[in-house]
Amino acid sequence: MSINVYAGGVGSPQLPKGKGEQCVEATPEMQRNHMNYLLHKRDQTMHQGIRTKQYSLIECIDCHVSKDEQDNFIPINAEGQFCQACHSYAAVSIDCFQCHATTPDKDKQASATSLSHSQEMLAQQQLKDFLAAQHPTEKIHD
Numbered sequence: 001m002s003i004n005v006y007a008g009g010v011g012s013p014q015l016p017k018g019k020g021e022q023c024v025e026a027t028p029e030m031q032r033n034h035m036n037y038l039l040h041k042r043d044q045t046m047h048q049g050i051r052t053k054q055y056s057l058i059e060c061i062d063c064h065v066s067k068d069e070q071d072n073f074i075p076i077n078a079e080g081q082f083c084q085a086c087h088s089y090a091a092v093s094i095d096c097f098q099c100h101a102t103t104p105d106k107d108k109q110a111s112a113t114s115l116s117h118s119q120e121m122l123a124q125q126q127l128k129d130f131l132a133a134q135h136p137t138e139k140i141h142d
Contacts, residue, residue: 013085018063024054031086034060038096049126057096062104075102 023030025037041055053059064082066074077084077097087094 013089014080015082015085016064016066018082020063023063024059048130049122057100058104061101065103073103077102 025033030037037055038057038060041057044050044052061076065076066081068074074081075097076082077094083094083096
């Protein structure tokens with residue numbers, strides 16, 4: 001099943017439907033601003049050490065990736081797939097996948113989940129340390 005992503009549908013790309021009930025934001029909002037959410041998420045993760053699932057590229061890929069007849073994941077940036085179809089239509093290059101995986105890696109995700117709590121605790125501590133350094137006279141509460 002695929003969906004038209006632009007009103008009118010004339011010449012618009014056909015995209016595979018996501019697996020979830022709904023996206024983290026309304027479809028028109030994601031069409032216009034997904035790159036802003038991803039960039040903000042990148043900054044939170046890389047500069048502040050905050051790792052959450054909301055607006056995570058991994059979560060986007062998990063929901064929007066398709067499988068072939070042999071039940072293998074098709075790279076999300078492959079011809080006709082979710083990211084590539086829309087970005088090609090809009091004449092926008094995708095640079096996310098120069099570094100990021102184009103398909104889910106369930107084995108890695110399973111092991112990463114066990115680290116999730118410790119990573120979150122570390123991120124919270126780093127945030128507290130950062131805030132304490134910015135405001136040395138204020139007490140930072142848990």
